[in-house]
Amino acid sequence: xxxxxxxxxxxxxxxxxxxxxxxxxxxxxxxxxxxxxxxxxxxxxxxxxxxxxxxxxxxxxxxxxxxxxxxxxxxxxxxxxxxxxxxxxxxxxxxxxxxxxxxxxxxxxxxxxxxxxxxxxxxxxxxxxxxxxxxxxxxxxxxxxxxxxxxxxxxxxxxxxxxxxxxxxxxxxxxxxxxxxxxxxxxxxxxxxxxxxxxxxxxxxxxxxxxxxxxxxxxxxxxxxxxxxxxxxxxxxxxxxxxxxxxxxxxxxxxxxxxxxxxxxxxxxxxxxxxxxxxxxxxxxxxxxxxxxxxxxxxxxxxxxxxxxxxxxxxxxxxxxxxxxxxxxxxxxxxxxxxxxxxxxxxxxxxxxxxxxxxxxxxxxxxxxxxxxxxxxxxxxxxxxxxxxxxxxxxxxxxxxxxxxx
Amino acid sequence: xxxxxxxxxxxxxxxxxxxxxxxxxxxxxxxxxxxxxxxxxxxxxxxxxxxxxxxxxxxxxxxxxxxxxxxxxxxxxxxxxxxxxxxxxxxxxxxxxxxxxxxxxxxxxxxxxxxxxxxxxxxxxxxxxxxxxxxxxxxxxxxxxxxxxxxxxxxxxxxxxxxxxxxxxxxxxxxxxxxxxxxxxxxxxxxxxxxxxxxxxxxxxxxxxxxxxxxxxxxxxxxxxxxxxxxxxxxxxxxxxxxxxxxxxxxxxxxxxxxxxxxxxxxxxxxxxxxxxxxxxxxxxxxxxxxxxxxxxxxxxxxxxxxxxxxxxxxxxxxxxxxxxxxxxxxxxxxxxxxxxxxxxxxxxxxxxxxxxxxxxxxxxxxxxxxxxxxxxxxxxxxxxxxxxxxxxxxxxxxxxxxxxxxxxxxxxxxxxxxxxxxxxxxxxxxxxxxxxxxxxxxxxxxxxxxxxxxxxxxxxxxxxxxxxxxxxxxxxxxxxxxxxx
Numbered sequence: 044x045x046x047x048x049x050x051x052x053x054x055x056x057x058x059x060x061x062x063x064x065x066x067x068x069x070x071x072x073x074x075x076x077x078x079x080x081x082x083x084x085x086x087x088x089x090x091x092x093x094x095x096x097x098x099x100x101x102x103x104x105x106x107x108x109x110x111x112x113x114x115x116x117x118x119x120x121x122x123x124x125x126x127x128x129x130x131x132x133x134x135x136x137x138x139x140x141x142x143x144x145x146x147x148x149x150x151x152x153x154x155x156x157x158x159x160x161x162x163x164x165x166x167x168x169x170x171x172x173x174x175x176x177x178x179x180x181x182x183x184x185x186x187x188x189x190x191x192x193x194x195x196x197x198x199x200x201x202x203x204x205x206x207x208x209x210x211x212x213x214x215x216x217x218x219x220x221x222x223x224x225x226x227x228x229x230x231x232x233x234x235x236x237x238x239x240x241x242x243x244x245x246x247x248x249x250x251x252x253x254x255x256x257x258x259x260x261x262x263x264x265x266x267x268x269x270x271x272x273x274x275x276x277x278x279x280x281x282x283x284x285x286x287x288x289x290x291x292x293x294x295x296x297x298x299x300x301x302x303x304x305x306x307x308x309x310x311x312x313x314x315x316x317x318x319x320x321x322x323x324x325x326x327x328x329x330x331x332x333x334x335x336x337x338x339x340x341x342x343x344x345x346x347x348x349x350x351x352x353x354x355x356x357x358x359x360x361x362x363x364x365x366x367x368x369x370x371x372x373x374x375x376x377x378x379x380x381x382x383x384x385x386x387x388x389x390x391x392x393x394x395x396x397x398x399x400x401x402x403x404x405x406x407x408x409x410x411x412x413x414x415x416x417x418x419x420x421x422x423x424x425x426x427x428x429x430x431x432x433x434x435x436x437x438x439x440x441x442x443x444x445x446x447x448x449x
Numbered sequence: 450x451x452x453x454x455x456x457x458x459x460x461x462x463x464x465x466x467x468x469x470x471x472x473x474x475x476x477x478x479x480x481x482x483x484x485x486x487x488x489x490x491x492x493x494x495x496x497x498x499x500x501x502x503x504x505x506x507x508x509x510x511x512x513x514x515x516x517x518x519x520x521x522x523x524x525x526x527x528x529x530x531x532x533x534x535x536x537x538x539x540x541x542x543x544x545x546x547x548x549x550x551x552x553x554x555x556x557x558x559x560x561x562x563x564x565x566x567x568x569x570x571x572x573x574x575x576x577x578x579x580x581x582x583x584x585x586x587x588x589x590x591x592x593x594x595x596x597x598x599x600x601x602x603x604x605x606x607x608x609x610x611x612x613x614x615x616x617x618x619x620x621x622x623x624x625x626x627x628x629x630x631x632x633x634x635x636x637x638x639x640x641x642x643x644x645x646x647x648x649x650x651x652x653x654x655x656x657x658x659x660x661x662x663x664x665x666x667x668x669x670x671x672x673x674x675x676x677x678x679x680x681x682x683x684x685x686x687x688x689x690x691x692x693x694x695x696x697x698x699x700x701x702x703x704x705x706x707x708x709x710x711x712x713x714x715x716x717x718x719x720x721x722x723x724x725x726x727x728x729x730x731x732x733x734x735x736x737x738x739x740x741x742x743x744x745x746x747x748x749x750x751x752x753x754x755x756x757x758x759x760x761x762x763x764x765x766x767x768x769x770x771x772x773x774x775x776x777x778x779x780x781x782x783x784x785x786x787x788x789x790x791x792x793x794x795x796x797x798x799x800x801x802x803x804x805x806x807x808x809x810x811x812x813x814x815x816x817x818x819x820x821x822x823x824x825x826x827x828x829x830x831x832x833x834x835x836x837x838x839x840x841x842x843x844x845x846x847x848x849x850x851x852x853x854x855x856x857x858x859x860x861x862x863x864x865x866x867x868x869x870x871x872x873x874x875x876x877x878x879x880x881x882x883x884x885x886x887x888x889x890x891x892x893x894x895x896x897x898x899x900x901x902x903x904x905x906x907x908x909x910x911x912x913x914x915x916x917x918x919x920x921x922x923x924x925x926x927x928x929x930x931x932x933x934x935x
Contacts (some may be wrong), residue, residue: 117798174610178614192885193883197859199827200826205890208893286737286740341556402639418640
């Protein structure tokens with residue numbers, strides 16, 4: 044998406060777009076919006092604008108493009124401070140010059156921005172071994188509708204000085220403040236990597252193999268399985284030093300007796316880059332829906348099987364299914380024929396019978412009218428509303444887009 | 450509500466054996482593990498020892514009716530005053546809620562009550578091939594509930610992360626007496642990360658009554674290496690070079706000569722008595738990879754002029770090398786009657802400068818300071834040795850502490866890496882945080898506990914009340930506009 048165009052947020056047109064150049068300018072803008080009763084939609088790389096409920100209103104789109112750039116990078120200490128508007132691809136390029144990396148592979152890919160990644164908490168297959176930005180975030184700077192700029196955490200890898208606000212802001216979809224910069228611990232780039240991909244005749248076999256890999260192979264960096272390019276597949280990635288990658292591949296090969304292919308180094312990275320694109324929140328077709336369901340990890344296979352059985356009955360044709368057996372999450376992209384708000388709401392209700400949590404990551408805006416895309420309302424919604432009231436009492440930021448229409 | 454009524458009501462909730470209220474019984478609850486003098490002591494009106502979540506909720510509701518503050522407490526091993534009932538009121542001691550409710554091998558989780566002892570969880574799950582990764586030095590005594598409150602670390606958090614990285618969900622009693630769950634077995638629950646907010650909140654946002662924690666599979670191989678150096682700078686350089694080479698050890702600990710002098714005669718761990726510093730480096734994972742890392746680490750240490758490098762793979766040998774480190778605090782009794790243990794973090798590259806500044810402070814204040822710490826993540830633990838019976842010692846220790854803290858903050862460090870703020874460091878918070886930063890923290894507290902009766906007077910500077918948040922905000926704005934300075 045070109046962010047020079049005025050974006051529509053789930054079909055709601057914004058009336059203006061601003062690109063503040065520093066943290067105080069963001070805070071001032073938010074305070075002004077609060078005074079004028081305007082709403083502000085923070086926009087980063089635009090790779091995840093589909094996420095969330097349609098906003099109650101969308102007066103101003105606040106681009107974080109003016110907040111890019113590396114603020115501080117200490118390769119010796121493996122810590123990085125970076126502006127919220129920095130593109131992930133640019134950040135990784137700088138880190139790679141020093142043999143380091145942020146070990147994440149989010150659906151938005153290189154175009155996602157640091158601020159957007161923290162706000163949306165979207166993760167990719169590497170979460171299996173490396174955790175998420177939640178685990179790497181060591182400090183954060185926020186601009187609030189009160190007109191203030193605050194920081195929490197710091198620039199060291201271990202810190203318990205005061206409440207852990209970085210974790211509160213992570214995944215809050217910009218509803219408590221606008222992230223202006225963030226500090227991370229970074230990791231050494233793995234010395235090598237390899238991937239084994241196996242094709243299967245059916246989903247039962249594929250999920251059984253993935254589950255077995257999870258139990259038997261300790262050092263996999265990622266294990267994904269499901270339906271990709273019209274085939275049932277299992278893919279296992281190994282990263283690190285030569286010996287552990289070699290041993291991991293050998294152990295995985297013992298399990299994956301089916302039709303397999305092995306990708307080395309650059310080919311392995313390329314395979315996963317392509318897979319990452321399959322997770323994208325950007326729709327390919329007008330009647331496309333992307334959902335993420337989660338259960339306790341041990342029942343991932345049952346969830347995947349359940350989805351495959353149920354979706355066609357509901358008029359949905361999956362084009363992609365990616366299960367993360369280590370996490371208990373299944374991502375499905377499908378076309379909903381003759382879709383409507385009612386049909387999507389019905390589908391969500393029925394699928395909630397299969398999964399503990401279900402998020403509709405992307406869907407045509409008109410279909411979102413009758414539901415909360417975040418699924419089940421948390422029993423602690425009133426606490427969350429109280430947090431919103433403390434940080435954004437005039438509901439300036441992303442009104443209505445977050446869980447429980449916060 | 451008068452005192453007799455309060456005790457009676459508490460006894461109705463938890464039974465006659467579940468309440469302590471006689472002065473002699475309360476004495477131990479006036480303290481935690483911190484140094485008397487660095488942290489204030491305070492007596493609670495009563496201590497209640499519930500055995501169920503419902504009892505915790507009932508006590509909280511009672512406290513609310515009686516207008517009394519509530520302080521949750523585990524084993525009381527904390528080092529920042531977190532479990533001391535600063536304004537009196539009711540202490541809820543969770544040590545009788547000590548069941549491991551469920552171990553799930555497939556999900557790799559354990560559901561535990563807050564009073565379960567940290568090491569007990571590891572020992573219980575070890576036969577099934579697991580361990581609980583956060584391993585604070587107090588792990589033989591401290592509780593999982595306390596670990597959650599303080600977001601505890603330990604030597605192995607260099608590779609495995611701190612407590613917050615291992616908590617998947619919490620059952621908590623909120624300040625309004627409600628029992629709720631945050632997070633859970635399935636990923637992706639909707640809304641704000643309340644689990645993340647609660648872990649490390651020092652008992653101010655909620656009382657953990659059950660924790661769903663992650664179990665980590667035991668690595669296939671583990672190697673412990675000991676490297677001795679003739680000066681601290683070389684040991685620091687080796688630390689940085691090991692991490693810089695792309696090796697992520699499970700733990701990387703440093704002990705200086707004074708520590709070695711205390712430890713070696715007591716435990717005979719094999720640390721060279723003439724070394725200025727020793728490093729303990731643990732690597733784990735795939736056996737071939739561990740072997741390769743061991744070779745690289747040995748080469749790096751040799752390059753940094755190590756005088757000795759030894760490797761231990763057998764469990765007994767490894768345990769002996771670790772014993773000196775784990776028992777270091779106890780061994781300090783050989784050097785002085787009292788010690789004050791500090792917890793600050795600096796960027797790893799600033800370790801040599803920081804240690805030499807600590808050395809200067811030691812000479813200036815005529816206080817021996819031993820250093821035994823998590824070098825891999827820059828988490829310092831200077832141990833100031835003193836004798837509280839000697840007039841002026843405690844005051845000098847506190848003055849010297851302040852100098853160390855100020856220095857660490859100046860070079861970009863943090864007030865605390867794993868011990869928490871509590872009352873010990875609350876007045877230092879303004880060294881790092883502005884009034885606005887604190888107002889954001891207070892905002893979080895107000896959402897959970899608008900009247901501030903859960904563990905009052907912790908984290909926030911003395912005299913900082915919730916009602917002041919708005920005033921502080923206004924003050925901050927005024928400051929920005931140049932009307933007057935803070």
